[in-house]
Structures are given as structure tokens and as C-alpha cells.
Amino acid sequence: MIQNDQLKHIFAKALLTRLFEARLIKLTAEGFLPPLLHPGAGQEVAQIAALSALNDDDPLLYSHRGVGYMVARGTSLSAMIADMAGRAGGTNNGKGGIMHVVDVPNAVYGESGTLGGGLVLSVGMGMALKRRRSDQVVIHFFGDGASNRGTFHEALNWAAVQKLPCIYVCENNGWAVSVPTSVSTAVENIADRAAGYGIPGEVVDGADPNAVMAAISDAARRARAGEGPSLIEIKAIRLLGHYAADPQDYRADAATVKERDPLVTLRQRVIDLGLLSEAEIDAMTADYEAQVEQAVETVKAAPLIDADQAFADLYA
């Protein structure tokens, strides 16, 4: 059973993520940032709950949708804005933008621009941990669309046959850009595919942090015990478009999706449990907005990235 302080922590990080991302979207509308942001609104609660079930040094490969993973790990907000803005002070020196935020001290190992491309890297990361007799596990988030890549099959088969300490987390939000899962995917549940690799597969509700934490905790325990990988499918909700300025003309659920916002559900829950009052949440909101604003100001005051960085970082 999830502890009350964990629930508060998940809510706080999810709230910060939502506010931060909303500010980024506003900055794209203002033209300060390019619109190449894939909002994770609706998916933060599950992302943060999943990472709360692990240690902060468990290597993370994340999905492109949202910044909740990095907020969970404590990556600097201003560094992430700088990565988007092409300013000095970012994490990848202007090379990868918001898509390739990296933070090795916090075990954030980056993201593949080709979706599903990180799955095969996670195999090697798991190999390295196993060879070192490490107690760490690799967690890799990806979307339902990416689960149709060949890399998904190759990685899960390999990780399973070598019993690698990897946790595969599919955030199934029902959409691959504009293509609904029903059009792209033959199975109802991505987790059902785990049977094809002889590993545990579990479906969890992304609006329920208890369920997410429990599934990831079980998967981590198995991985640390040498029992190999697991596939956890989070039934997720994509509240916004594929990218910041996406008009979403293709969406049939546009009118109703907001009623299912997991952050609203969690907010009510922490209030009902007496963990936080409305007034405390208002104060938290004001505090986080100030933190975000401070990060924005830091980036606006930073110089543009030196153009000669185009030539740096290629070879070691």
C-alpha cells in the first residue's frame, strides 16, 4: 500500500510538471520557444509514480511525451528550457533540444529521436548492470506507437533470454501522433505481448498511482533478484495534442478527455485523505509558478548557445 508521504510527493511533482509544461507551451505560443514540445499532460502522475517506486540512481531512458520523468529526477528546470531555447546552460549544448535532455548524475540517460530506438539500448545497459553485479535496474518508457517497432520485439526477447534487469513501461495513451491504437495495433493490451517473450506483463490504470507503484515495485524486485525483465502497460491519457500547437482535428475524444484528468483525481484524493488542504495546494501552486518563472528568467538572461557548438561533442 502506498504511503501517504509518497502520495503527497507524487502529487507535488505532478503539479510542478503540469505548471512547468503549461508555461513551456505558453512560451511556444509567444515565440520564445519552438513548438517542438510533445506535452505529457495527463501522463505525469503515472510517470512520477513509476519513478517513485525505484531508486534515484536506476538508469532511465524516457519517452518524448512530457517532462515528468526529468522533474521526478530533479533535473534543473532552467536547463530544460535552455535546451529548448538554444541558450547556454542546457543539458545537451544545443544539440538535442528538449528531445534529448540528459542528466547522468540523476541517471537520466537520454532519449531516442526515433521512437522505440531506445529499447535496444536498454538491453546493453542491462547487460552492463548484470555484468557488474549491480543492484540497479534500467527503466525504459515508450509509447504504444513505439511498441510496434521491431526494436520492441528484439529488445524484449533479448532481455528475457538473458534475464536482464530491465523494466519496460509502455504508456498507452491511445494515439500514435494522429493514429488511434485501434488502427495501428492488433491487440487490446500491449502487455499481452509479454507472453510472447515469457515475461510478466501487467496492465495498470495511469490515473491510479497506487497501481502504478505496485506494478513497478514488483517488476523492480524481480529484476533485482535476477528474474529478468517485465512489461508494464500504463493505460494513459493524452490531454493535449501531439505537439504544442497541434489543432487535434483528428481526435474523437477531444470533448470528453479532460474529464478524465488524473491530476484532478489525485488532487481530490490528497484533499479527501487530509494530506493537503485547498489552501496548501494553492500555496504550493504559487510557489511552483514562482520557481518556473525564475527558471524562465534565468534562461532569458542567458546568452544564445555559441554557434561553434555545432562542431563540438561529436567525438570523445
Place this chain on the structure above:
Amino acid sequence: MMRTINYGQAINEALAEEMARDKDVILYGLDVAAWGGIFNITKGLLDRFGPERVFDSPISESAMVGAGVGAAIMGLRPVVELQYADFILVAGDEIFFKAGLWRYMHGGAFKVPLVVRLPSGATGAGPEHSTCPEAYIMHSPGLLCAVPSTAADAKALLKEAIRLDNPVMFFEHRRLYQKRDAIPEGDVTLPFGKGIIRREGRHVTVVAWQYMLSRALKAAEILETEGIEIEIFDPRTLSPFDSETLIESVRKTGACLVVEEGYRRLGVGAEIGAMLMEQAFGYLDRPFRRLAIPDVPVASVKPLVDRVLPSVEDICATCRELAA
């Protein structure tokens, strides 16, 4: 008296010595462990280093190379055998984007000390198992490309490749595996980006490596009887490429022919020719020439393969034109 071993044994020795030197070196691929490799290159390594460090993988080229990148960024030094160089295209995302770009796009946060061993060349195995795709690697930032031609170079360059912190695409020509050469004793490595003049001459500079180098050397013997002295430059690595030594040679001879086993259009020779036009135009007093596979697939049976591979006679004929 120098020891003589073949090119395949040289690669085996390089692997064994580097695995003995550094416990982070691991070796995997299809058939490399229990069998010792379909070309017998990795024989004995499983017995010596155990299944944690030498293992057979699934036929999953994307995962073979991708896992190599993942293991490398976590501090291991993986050596992956892809069995056929053609398969770089099966693992295209992993070779060109992940191995080549993962460090760059994450702002230099990682090193990628990965070696991908790529047996290459036309041996009658059909169009998808016969090519020398070095040009793809040269075209792609972030990757190093080694093309050793002798046993000594194969050993020294592979040892260097394993120690480098950058991803190396290591081409091993299958027709050279049995070729014997003298090899120096001791822990010898060769720097990348430093080619060698294999034979001195004054009339034409011929650039050739791996199997085409042996044909160029045969051509040189024939041409010598006719009074034509060709200078043969073996680049050893194509990325980086030792343009300095080549330009120095062209300055002496005034002519250059590239002989390659890859496709002609936008091939390695095209790049070398363009480089010479930009940097050594004043030294060329005859047109730059190249011999390559004439932009058709490399077929299965010997008559068709021999028809498209640059021959000793092709090299002789082109050099005669250039020397005339």
C-alpha cells in the same frame, strides 16, 4: 625473424589480448561463442573468457548494435560481430543514429567505445552478403571506419579500435582471412588516420585497400616490367582519412587512381577525387580516375562476380592510360 600468421588469426589474437588486458571488453554476435564464428575468427575465446564475456546473441541486428551502444555508455567496451558487413543497413538506426549520434545529441554526456566487426567483400554469397559498404560509414558523422589490409594491420588496428572511446566500424575482408603476413611481437597498436605507402613509384598513385590492395600490388609487378612504376597508398582507415600522405604522393606522381570494391556512384573514390580537386588540383596533371563496382549488385556466381570486380588487368589498363 618475424612470426607469420594469417589475417583471421591476427584478429583472434587482438581480441584475446584486449580481453585479457581489460575486463570490460565483451564480445558477442551470432555464432561467435560455441561455434567460434562462421569464419572461425573467434575460436577459443569462449573457453578462455567464459560465457559472461563471449556469448551468442539472437539474430537481432538492431539489438546487437543497439545493445552495444547501451553497454558502451554504461562503461563496457563491447565488440559486436555482425557476420556480414551488408547488415549495417539492417541495423541502420543503431549504426548511424545511435552509435554515431548518441554522444553528440546528448551534448557529449557519454562516450561510445563500441567496435562493430564487419566481414565484407564479394565471396559468392549473393547480393545482400557481398558488399563493401564503407562509403555509408564515411558519409556518416560520428563513426570511425577501419579497413585493414594485412594481418599486422588487422591486429594493431583492432587493438586500437577497442581502446578508442568512439564507435569504430571495423571492416574485415573475407578473402583476406587466410592471407599470411609477418607480424611484430608485443603490444602494437596503430593510430587511426595514418595511411601507408605500400610500394613506391613515380608515375601514378593508386589508392587501394583490403582485397583491392592485393590486386593493385599484382598490377604493380606487371606494370614494372613495362617500365611503369605505380605508387600504392593504403589508407588503413577511411574515417579519419590520411589525405596528407595521399596528397604528398600525388604531388610526386601527378596522377591518382582509386580502386575500390564498393559501388562507384558516390563511393569512396568519389570522395577522394573531390578532396583532391579541392586540395591538390595543382598537383594533378592527368584526370583523376577510379575503378569500382559499376553500380550493379554483386551477384552470387563467380562469373558474374568476376565481371564486376575491378581486375588486375583493369588496374593495369587504367594505369597505362594515366602513365602514357
